[in-house]
Amino acid sequence: MTASLEVAEATVTARRPLDVAMTFQPLQHGKGDPCHRKAVDGSIWRTSVQNSGPVTYRLTQPDRHTVRCEAWGAGSEELVAGLGHLVGDHDDCQDFTPEHPILVEAHRRFPHLRLGRTDRLMEALVPAILEQRVHGIAASASWRRLVWKFGEPAPGPAPDGMRLPPTAEAWRRVPSWEFHRANVDPSRARTIVRCAQVADRLEKVIDLPREEANRRLMSIPGVGIWTAAEVAQRALGDSDALSVGDYHLAAVVGWSLLGKPIDDAEMVAYLEPIRPHRYRAIRLLQVSGSAVKPKFGPRTAPVDHSRH
Secondary structure, rough: OOOOOOOOOEEEOOOOOOOHHHHHHHHHHOOOOOOOEEEOOOEEEEEEEOOOOOEEEEEEEEEEEEEEEEEEEEOHHHHHHHHHOOOOOOOOOOOOOOOOHHHHHHHOOOOOOOOOOOOOOHHHHHHHHHHOOOOOHHHHHHHHHHHHHHOOOOOOOOOOOOOOOHHHHHHHHOOOOHHHHHHHHHHHHHHHHHHOOHHHHHHHHHHHHHHHHHHHHHHHOOHHHHHHHHHHHOOOOOOOOOOOOOOHHHHHHHOOOOOOOOOHHHHHHHHHHHOHHHHHHHHHHHHOOOOOOOOOOOOOOOOOOOOO
């Protein structure tokens, strides 16, 4: 733990109720993620590397409408300046009017579901690449090993064991044998390095319209429609980013809403009427416990079909 007396603070008073733990759940990459920690007091600790430098931040929520943030490190002022977007205060779902009774009920029960945006593209992109074609547990283990090896210690009074996510420069320098030791195959390793080599250009997609942002992301060999959607969900807070190509998702949508499995094409067609909130609908199924998963079939992780 690296101590620091300098702390930046900010408070968001949201117009609608929110739940920080729920908003940040998709940002955690497995148990033991060195960049994410939920403390026994309920606070959320996270690390990031902002444009202005590294930051450790702690989020607390005294009530459903209030989020307080303390941040340490060179990137602390930048982080707290974007706190509203980070916790989803600007997430607008007024035009989300689902017709399926399961989604209607989930939306009624979880009005505090918010989709935040980190605006840190590489920090979302690398974990998504690691999750291609492997079980989520294996991807999380790879992430932990690589962050521990190539991420710097977290600034400020971070809980023991927290690290910063590696910078693009650090990812560019990872030797092939270190990827191998982390059980990352050469294809995913090459994709990570390619993205790191053009990270400055990729980070600029946060300011682009969604379709152009996806086009830029998928112009990198190895980044397909599934990976781009996973990045858009987390870095851009995209309420419509549907993870087409996920091994389980279409079947889950089918079983949950139709009582039968469907494929990707059927899922896309079925969810078309609720654009631009297809990802919001998926999150509602997840947080409400309404997502039905078949008891048969192999346990594996998402496959990014667009890469083939």
